[in-house]
Amino acid sequence: xxNILIVEDREREAAALQKLIYSLTAEVKVWTARNTVNAYxxxxxxxxxxFLIDLVLQPDxxxxxxxxxxxxxIRKVQGYEFVPMIFVAxxxxxxxxxxxxxxxxxxxxxxxxMKEAKKLIEQxxxxxxxxxxxxxxxxxxxxxxxxxxxxxxxxxxSKKGVMTIVxxxxxxxxxxxxxxxxxxxxxxxxFLQCSRNTVVNKRFIRYIDxxxxxxxxxxxxxxxxxxxxxxxxxxxxxxx
Numbered sequence: 507x508x509n510i511l512i513v514e515d516r517e518r519e520a521a522a523l524q525k526l527i528y529s530l531t532a533e534v535k536v537w538t539a540r541n542t543v544n545a546y547x548x549x550x551x552x553x554x555x556x557f558l559i560d561l562v563l564q565p566d567x568x569x570x571x572x573x574x575x576x577x578x579x580i581r582k583v584q585g586y587e588f589v590p591m592i593f594v595a596x597x598x599x600x601x602x603x604x605x606x607x608x609x610x611x612x613x614x615x616x617x618x619x620m621k622e623a624k625k626l627i628e629q630x631x632x633x634x635x636x637x638x639x640x641x642x643x644x645x646x647x648x649x650x651x652x653x654x655x656x657x658x659x660x661x662x663x664s665k666k667g668v669m670t671i672v673x674x675x676x677x678x679x680x681x682x683x684x685x686x687x688x689x690x691x692x693x694x695x696x697f698l699q700c701s702r703n704t705v706v707n708k709r710f711i712r713y714i715d716x717x718x719x720x721x722x723x724x725x726x727x728x729x730x731x732x733x734x735x736x737x738x739x740x741x742x743x744x745x746x
Contacts, residue, residue, distance in 0.1 A: 508555040508631065512538045513545045513573060514594070515563045523558060526624060531631065542576045549580060550644035550651065551691050554589060556630050561595040584653040585642045590633045592626060594618070643691050645671075645680055652678060659697075660727050661706040662688055672727065698743050701733030708744055716741070 510527060514520040520538045527536050537552065539545035541563060548554070557580070561573040573593070580586045590611035611633070612626040642653045658673040662685070669683040685705050689697055700706050700721055713722040719732040732740060 508534045509552045510534055510536045510556045510558070511545065511548055511552075511554045512536065513542070513557065513559045513563070513576060514538065515540050515560060515565075519560075522620070523623065526620060527627060530624070530628060534631075542572055545576055546579075546646055546651065549583075549586070550646055554586075556627075556633070557589065557591040558627075559591060559593050561593055579651060583642075583644060583651050585644075590630045592630060645678065645683075647678075647680055654678065656692055656694055657696075657707075657709070659692075659707055660710045660723065661704060661730060663705075663730075664703040698740055699736060700740050701731055701736055704730055704733075706730055711744070714741070714744070 512520050512523050514523065517540065520540070524536045524538060527534060535552075537548045537554075539548055557577070559573045559577055562570050563572040564570040573595075577591055577593070580589075592612045592614065593610055594614045594616065596616040611630050614623055614626065641656060643656055643659075645652045645654065654671065654673060658675060660672045660674060662669060662671045664670075664683070664685055667682055669680045669688065671678045671680065671688075685699050685703060688705055689699065696707050696709055697705050698708055706721060706723075710724045710727060711721055712724050714720075714732070715722065716732075716737070719734060719737060721730045721732055723729060
């Protein structure tokens, strides 16, 4: 299953591309975003294997190239350096730029024919799939995208809307990410929720004190409290 993201401000054009892709194969999930804010969110939460990006997302603004800026930023994120991108634009001018600097897979110049788009997308879908197991999770903070190696995360704790993620190298503080949301982003059975506000990577668990409801972590990372209401479920998941 491949995740595809269409970044297109015109709803009608986005819907047409989405329909075209689904007509080619059922082995995809197609996401659409009308602006870069939503596009960043989708790209961080889901592992995207193909991007279709309109270079001009605000045509009413002179010299708008928000789609290109989005592509530039995504290319800097670990894991997205060489994911195929198809660009859509009404001008020929940016063509050399996107091929040279953004590692463009293909280019559709408006007004393009659906037959042309179909051929290019079919080719891109045959591009080798990246490993299905996620290696990185992406977070956005203060306009900056951070990539964190999933196997480096020791635990994460949420308190009053603030999520602190402790890794083997650093601590990252984020806002308004729940444990449920984090588990969905990680997509790994190694991470278990041990209390209402804490998620732990079982690979860093050294011992479990069921009597006192404590989880001892590998040296240097201390211990975590195990919620009474979640103890039974946690132990079942940990043993599996």
